[in-house]
Amino acid sequence: MARPMWPGAPTFGLVTLPVALYTATQSHDVRFHQLERGTGDRVRDKRVNERTGKDVEYGNVVKGYEVTDGEYVVVEPEELEQISPGRSRTIDIADFVDLADVDPIFFDRTY
DSSP: OOOOSEEEOOEETTEEOOEEEOOSSOOOOOOOOOBOTTTOOBOOOOOBOTTTOOBOOGGGOOEEEEEETTEEEEEOHHHHHHHSOOOOSOOOOOOOOOGGGSOGGGGSSOO
């Protein structure tokens, strides 16, 4: 049975409508795992420092955004938590737009 991507309740003033958001399309992409030839054992990617070639522990890996070639802004996990939106079961609808104002690229995935 299909599971909703988002269950919630849009509110219009004093009226609240319980809804669930389901995808209207299915992805038929084929995804493969990497296996060792002959044994069939699964092969995993390793975290390796590009410059030194040495293994890097998972705890020492941080996210970074490349500003210019080879120059990064490092973002710590605590910073990501501070800017992440809180979970909510409601969506506040402020306004509607005309269909002509929506770029067709947004229709790639229908909901």
